[in-house]
Amino acid sequence: MEQIPQHIIYLLSKSKLERLSADEKQQLDSWLSNAPENRVIDDMVQDKLLFNNDLKKLSTYDWERSFQIFEQEYLTKPDSISFFKRAWFLKIAAVFIGFMALFFAYYIAGTGYQESPDPNIHPAKTAGMIYLNKGDSIALNTTDTLVALADISNKRANNKENLLVSTPKGAKLAVLLPDGTKVWMNAETQLDYYETDSLRQVRLSGEAYFEVAKKYLSSAGQIINLKPFTVQNGKINVTVLGTHFNVRATRNEHDFKATLYEGKVKVQQGQRQIILSPGQEVYMHDGQIERRTVDLDMGNALREGYFVFNSESLSTILKDIAAWYNVDVVYLDQEVKTEEFEGMLSRNSSLKDIINVLESTGKVKFKFKGKTIYVDRKQPK
Amino acid sequence: MKNKVNQEFSKQDFIESFREGKRTGLQFLYKTFYGPMCYFLEKMDLDKSIIEEIVQDVFFKLWERRLDFDYFESVRGFLYTSCRNAALNRIQQQTRSRQQADRYTAQVDLIDLPISHQIVYMETLREVHEAIETLPEQCRHVMFKLVVEDLSPQEVAVSLGITTSTVYNQKKRGIELLRKRLKPDQFFCLLLLLLHY
Numbered sequence: 354m355e356q357i358p359q360h361i362i363y364l365l366s367k368s369k370l371e372r373l374s375a376d377e378k379q380q381l382d383s384w385l386s387n388a389p390e391n392r393v394i395d396d397m398v399q400d401k402l403l404f405n406n407d408l409k410k411l412s413t414y415d416w417e418r419s420f421q422i423f424e425q426e427y428l429t430k431p432d433s434i435s436f437f438k439r440a441w442f443l444k445i446a447a448v449f450i451g452f453m454a455l456f457f458a459y460y461i462a463g464t465g466y467q468e469s470p471d472p473n474i475h476p477a478k479t480a481g482m483i484y485l486n487k488g489d490s491i492a493l494n495t496t497d498t499l500v501a502l503a504d505i506s507n508k509r510a511n512n513k514e515n516l517l518v519s520t521p522k523g524a525k526l527a528v529l530l531p532d533g534t535k536v537w538m539n540a541e542t543q544l545d546y547y548e549t550d551s552l553r554q555v556r557l558s559g560e561a562y563f564e565v566a567k568k569y570l571s572s573a574g575q576i577i578n579l580k581p582f583t584v585q586n587g588k589i590n591v592t593v594l595g596t597h598f599n600v601r602a603t604r605n606e607h608d609f610k611a612t613l614y615e616g617k618v619k620v621q622q623g624q625r626q627i628i629l630s631p632g633q634e635v636y637m638h639d640g641q642i643e644r645r646t647v648d649l650d651m652g653n654a655l656r657e658g659y660f661v662f663n664s665e666s667l668s669t670i671l672k673d674i675a676a677w678y679n680v681d682v683v684y685l686d687q688e689v690k691t692e693e694f695e696g697m698l699s700r701n702s703s704l705k706d707i708i709n710v711l712e713s714t715g716k717v718k719f720k721f722k723g724k725t726i727y728v729d730r731k732q733p734k
Numbered sequence: 735m736k737n738k739v740n741q742e743f744s745k746q747d748f749i750e751s752f753r754e755g756k757r758t759g760l761q762f763l764y765k766t767f768y769g770p771m772c773y774f775l776e777k778m779d780l781d782k783s784i785i786e787e788i789v790q791d792v793f794f795k796l797w798e799r800r801l802d803f804d805y806f807e808s809v810r811g812f813l814y815t816s817c818r819n820a821a822l823n824r825i826q827q828q829t830r831s832r833q834q835a836d837r838y839t840a841q842v843d844l845i846d847l848p849i850s851h852q853i854v855y856m857e858t859l860r861e862v863h864e865a866i867e868t869l870p871e872q873c874r875h876v877m878f879k880l881v882v883e884d885l886s887p888q889e890v891a892v893s894l895g896i897t898t899s900t901v902y903n904q905k906k907r908g909i910e911l912l913r914k915r916l917k918p919d920q921f922f923c924l925l926l927l928l929l930h931y
Binding site for chain 1: 769773789858862883
């Protein structure tokens with residue numbers, strides 16, 4: 354880059370504040386005659402209206418406020434807030450129920466498989482539960498495409514918003530949070546939202562796509578700051594710097610994924626942090642977050658209604674499908690779990706269509722009994 | 735406004751402490767360049783929230799690469815240049831409507847200049863602003879009205895509710911203080927001397 358002539362800056366500044374000496378005047382003039390651009394700069398500096406207006410504008414920026422936020426957002430390590438007090442209970446319950454289900458599945462299994470899935474199995478429907486502060490809850494079962502939660506919380510006078518929204522298996526939900534953020538929730542997802550004067554935070558378990566509403570901190574000064582929006586899962590924090598993104602964070606931390614579609618987000622895991630640009634994704638690798646580039650043309654999985662599998666193992670894929678169609682999966686062959694598949698399928702497909710696609714690869718074979726899918730390796734004939 | 739005395743001397747000290755990873759050094763740079771960077775971006779017709787984001791990102795990059803910078807001048811060049819690049823990226827990304835693009839070129843002639851000239855203008859602005867900011871309080875008010883608002887001494891006296899002679903006194907004092915502050919960089923004095931002979 355071209356050298357910045359420091360003495361010219363000095364001469365120009367001095368000419369504004371007091372007179373230049375004859376010598377200095379000469380130096381400035383010789384610089385001015387060097388290039389037409391130099392004259393433009395001098396004209397701008399001497400243009401009282403422009404320059405004085407610029408000076409006034411310069412006084413309006415509050416660097417201290419911005420620096421404070423900068424320190425918080427970029428330089429400090431995140432302090433972890435205790436996550437899901439009820440998580441222990443939920444985990445134990447989930448494991449217990451899981452064992453029970455497996456036990457019964459094996460017990461009943463044996464004879465009488467069907468070749469195709471029960472026609473009563475449908476893709477996820479809009480449904481869910483909303484829990485309010487006082488322990489009240491509302492069951493949702495709507496045909497609305499988007500549920501606005503703004504009204505519920507506006508009734509409370511205090512400035513602390515708190516909401517818990519959850520979807521069971523076989524249900525999906527699109528909600529509008531009180532701050533205007535749109536969230537598309539996958540099945541089996543729990544979202545704990547709270548908002549105070551200075552921050553917005555979501556604790557997420559499951560998968561959701563966020564379109565974060567820009568909300569600004571009210572401030573007396575001229576500078577407008579985005580009210581922080583953070584998605585938290587265990588020790589991982591995703592902080593939004595303005596934006597559309599998807600976070601998948603199941604109970605199993607190894608399954609964590611955050612994909613950015615628009616804007617910018619920062620993902621923090623303890624001391625480690627990654628700032629994502631659109632088209633990038635953070636995933637877990639050996640217990641650590643790592644960055645990779647993804648193909649956004651594959652479509653937005655949740656919002657636009659696709660299952661997108663990017664060389665994913667069969668067990669991951671079927672977990673997703675089991676949640677969406679509210680079915681159980683039993684593996685008759687354990688090795689088949691690690692087979693990888695790629696593809697993009699509509700979330701509105703019937704279960705039969707999805708199964709047909711998976712079977713068409715010639716690697717797996719499915720059998721059905723009620724709401725249970727049995728997975729086996731395709732036997733060579 | 736504290737610790738502004740002998741600033742020319744201590745600039746390099748701040749750069750040293752910045753390189754060592756100390757917050758005081760970073761804070762000094764933030765304080766010095768935050769306003770000018772924001773305003774520079776504002777002149778490119780960017781949204782306030784985007785400006786804030788760009789400025790903070792640029793400072794974060796600067797912080798991560800602090801060992802690459804030895805001089806105040808190199809930090810300065812990096813900050814303005816990064817702001818400009820980020821802004822141009824944004825403008826391209828947003829693929830603004832034609833109308834807006836027209837407005838943008840019509841309004842801003844600074845932006846058409848080479849980056850080194852843009853920096854000269856922004857830095858002149860910053861120096862003048864900072865020079866006035868460093869004055870003692872009453873003196874500052876008087877000089878602000880005189881230089882920035884371009885009022886006559888009589889008008890200043892009326893608007894501040896002081897006598898005209900106080901205005902003249904403060905002006906004299908202000909000019910003296912500014913003169914002390916406005917010592918050219920010693921390096922450049924030397925350079926000028928060399929050029930002269």
